[in-house]
Amino acid sequence: MINGERTIQRPLRWGMIGGGRTGQVGYKHRTGALRDGTYQLVAGAFDLDAERGRDFGTNLGVSGERCYATYQALIAGETAREDGVDVVSIATPNFTHYEITKACLEAGIHVICEKPLFFTVAECDEIAALAASKNLIVGVTYGYTGHPLVRQMAAMVAKGMLGEIRIVDMQYTHGFNAGDDTDASEAQVWRTNPATAGATFVLGDIGTHLYYLSEVVLPELKVEKLLCDRKAFIPSRAPLEDHATVLMHYDNGARARIWVSSVNAGNMGSQRYRFVGAKASLEWSDSHPDQLIYEVQGEPCRILHRGMAYLEEDSLALDRMGALHTEGLGDSWSNIYLWIAEAIDAKMRGDEAFLSTHRYPDLKAGTEGVRWLENCVRSAEAGAAWVDFA
Template sequence: MLNGEKLIQRPLRWGMIGGGRTGQVGYKHRTGALRDNTAYQLVCGAFDLDAERGRDFGQNLGVPSERLYDDYKALIAAEAQREDGVEVLSIATPNFTHFEITKACLEAGIHVICEKPLFFTVAECEEVAKLAQEKGLIVGVTYGFTGHPLVHQMAAMVKKGLLGEIRIVDMQYSHGFNAGDDTDAGEAVKWRTNPLTAGPTFVLGDIGTHLYYLSEVVMPELKIEKLLCDRKAFIPSRAPLEDHATVLMHYNNGARGRLWVSSVNAGNMGSQRYRFVGSKASIEWSDAHPDQLIYEVQGEPNQVLHHGMPYLEEESLAVDRMGALHTEGLGDSWANIYLWIAQAIDAKQRGDEAFLATHHYPGIEAGTEGVRWLENCVRSADAGAAWVDFE
């Protein structure tokens, strides 16, 4: 069980690019990073395109005024001159800026934690992966839902063979907050539905990549061989990007998968659901009830497994924070993600490659595979929802 004790020698000097007062994800990053004051210390930031608003916001967070910057370029240049300069920066900006800012950070010797989808293309991911390797730096990706303890319970059960051979994978992430048109939409919606700023997808990249990465965590041995993607913009102004999509997948063991994402599921307040069906049993988990895992063994009564209980696998108990009596939430999941990335950065700084070889965290490889999945989805959809070999 995690209880906030230090797992690295000292907190990392951490800053943020983006994630200011009007952003949708900045607080999630700060909640994750600062949940354990033994992992990160917020020392600087360029929080907003509006520099004055960003400085005011940073001061209200308690960041020293001399370490609040107009933009990321000024931040990197100034922090590089300090003996106590920033060590890791979180990038919580629109998609089209990720590649440029990540490269600038790495070239300055700064580790990166970046929002997803990581970049627009696999080629960009591979370029950054090469640069990070040359510089000896870590790139983490905030797939923030996979820090939930019961996600790792599912992974352990699959690994132990408790489900038998996986046959069916069924995943959903939907909400209704974009069911209306974008006439009065805020900037956070507008950039997500513009190909120039969002990239080649809307909901597939914004929420679908969470589903895809979580499935990789639960069943890492299964690989997609081919997929079919059908996507649609129910609000015409969002085309060619989609606000609804269905993806069918064939896996290398013969399993079949279905994934659907939507931001026009009118009336739905937002939910993820995962069901993994094997030859012996099935498991089902939803972030709406993150403390419960449904376990159904063929021919036996259904079971509801609860987080934090001693009958769970060690992989789940090791990342539990609240204990069985109290419900774990999204903040706890993000805190685990940030802690795992901090441990990776600490190991990289110490040259502990043996630790990194077995340490789990969402890194550049996870970000790359998410972009690869998106490229294949777009290729299929653009071909008229055709089956395509996964490349």
């Protein structure tokens, strides 16, 4: 169980690029990072509006001299200090991820980046080579996979409790974009612009969460081919989609369906995952993150509860509140940030043995998300045709 005891040598000196007052995700990053004493927020380039960013940063307790106008100024200022940042989080629009990540790595700074990571697999491969040459960590904030019951599902699949996996059914939908984009927020506008969001909207914004979680639960299964059908129900969002369905074939013969949508009118936002094997099924939703439905063919349905002694050790090790108290998204983000801090700490100490078994959403995970998006776009642009997963 996680109880707040320090698991690394010292708190990492941490900076933020983006995540300011008008951003949608900055507080999630700070909630995750500052929970366990593994990070200390010491610097930031929080906002394109330098004065607003400085005002915001000082209200967070960051020294005014370390509230920078640009990410370039942050890199220059922090690398000139003996106590400069060890790691930065990038919480900026998609089109900036690659250039900022590259600049930070070249300066010797570890990176934690929002998803989708970059626009192309080629960019991911280039950054992977750079990170390896600099001996640096790149983590990706797939923030839902820190829930303890996600690791419980992975452990049960690994033990063969479901039998051979046959069916995977996942959805992440909400209705907050069911209307047009009149008076849309700044954060919404860039997400529906191909120049700033990339080749997808909801597939990249929320669909990659589904795909990565499925990789955590089913690490041995590989996608062989997929079909993506996508549509912009609000025409001004085209060529990007606000609704999509993806069908996938796995190498063991299993079939998968993914539904992502931001026009599911009335829906407040929900994820649902169902993994069906030859003997049993598991179902989990972020709406009820403390409960896992376990159904064995021919037996009564069981509801497993987070924090109970009958769960696998992988799940219990992530528990924070105990079985009587509910956990939420902030707890999951805290686990993600803790895992990345432990990876950075190990890399700084040269502990490759630890890193060889340590699990966290890393650069490879981010790359596979981008690969999935590339294949989805290729299929959709071919008229929702089946394409070999490449």
